[in-house]
Amino acid sequence: MGERIYASYWLETGDDPARAAEVIAGEQSSGTFIALPSETPALKARSGARVEKLEVLDVVAAPSLAGGMTSNTYSRCKLELSWPLENIGPSLPNLMSTIAGNLFELRQVSGLRLTDLELPSAFGTAYPGPAFGIEGTRKLTNVQNGPLIGTIIKPSVGLSVAETAHHVHELVTGGIDFIKDDELQADGTYCPFDERVRAVMRVVNDNAERTGKKAMVAFNLTGDLDEMRRRHDLVLAEGGTCVMVCLNSVGLVGLRELRRHSQLPIHAHRAGWGYLSRSPQLGWDFAPWQKIWRLAGADHLHVNGLRNKFSESDESVIAAARSVLTPVMASAPMIAMPVFSSGQTGLQAADTYAALGCADLIHTAGGGIFGHPSGVAAGVAALREAWVAAIAGVPLTQQAERSPALREALGFWQ
Structure with a gap:
């Protein structure tokens, strides 16, 4: 098993939290808005983002952000996703697109905040960090x-x-x-x-x-x-x-x-x-x-x-x-x-x-x-x-x- 990138989020959603987490994981890796024949189980296992943790914290009656799906209740959760390093390689610009890209715009998302990030050692090899x-x-x-x-x-x-x-x-x-x-x-x-x-x-x-x-x-x-x-x-x-x-x-x-x-x-x-x-x-x-x-x-x-x-x-x-x-x-x-x-x-x-x-x-x-x-x-x-x-x-x-x-x-x- 190769190295993985881990990102943690505070998530609010009007959808079923588990379904919303899977939608986010798919959007930020191998999936799209409909199932495609080319996204085989083998491809998804190799390149798909994984929902590592999902914990519902509380439920509120109104969404934090406008423009999403309508619901009677909105769940607030802790979410951790991971991606295989092989998806992007040790590239900071592409890391940014992966962990903080289109997921903020999804209809299922009525609130989302990136709270933590754990990177594989390959990033430390690829980037020198502070010189002084x-x-x-x-x-x-x-x-x-x-x-x-x-x-x-x-x-x-x-x-x-x-x-x-x-x-x-x-x-x-x-x-x-x-x-x-x-x-x-x-x-x-x-x-x-x-x-x-x-x-x-x-x-x-x-x-x-x-x-x-x-x-x-x-x-x-x-x-x-x-x-x-x-x-x-x-x-x-x-x-x-x-x-x-x-x-x-x-x-x-x-x-x-x-x-x-x-x-x-x-x-x-x-x-x-x-x-x-x-x-x-x-x-x-x-x-x-x-x-x-x-x-x-x-x-x-x-x-x-x-x-x-x-x-x-x-x-x-x-x-x-x-x-x-x-x-x-x-x-x-x-x-x-x-x-x-x-x-x-x-x-x-x-x-x-x-x-x-x-x-x-x-x-x-x-x-x-x-x-x-x-x-x-x-x-x-x-x-x-x-x-x-x-x-x-x-x-x-x-x-x-x-x-x-x-x-x-x-x-x-x-």
């Missing part, structure tokens, strides 16, 4: 302990090249570890990519020569394949140590090809994640989704942040971060670095550390740094002190007694 991950990122930034203290250049768009470089100067002289472009900052008229990279890296390199500390800057090179390769090469030539890409914008092939070309860590932004995840009755959980992107080569993955400005719960954020730190498979761990962002300050440090159980992360704060009354350097220092306190198990107020920057920050981190 946590260890490589720490080596490039020379941050061996604690989180990387980071920020996002704001405003998102509208700053000139000179204004951007000025912000970066404030940050690097203030001791920041990590800086990233906003996902909306790409190659616009006000701040062209090439000019931005050259100006920013002059500041970063000059500061590194003076202090010995070189901040990592993730430049957003999201674009067509040739654009991304060329932009990567410019960042590398200017002494940069990271590039950033928006995953849903460039797709699996885009990330895979960038990974093949890149000599730098790939900072992966999940812009658009809400349209895949926000409805609990439709889409993806983060755990299976991020596994695919780590295989394709993401070194850092955004997971939102505690008490964030978006709709995601703290429990979901921590589950996402833990999934990024969990091996993809025993033979190929491919651990990436979770990135916490969205309305973050030092107030979330202790809870983040306690919930995650480690500090292998990038903690980015925008307003929490730039808004410090004593300036950017004090904002960086305050966030760093908050993490010193978190790891030591010391209350922020106690840590603030020996840190004026933190003490002042507590007055505006609200």
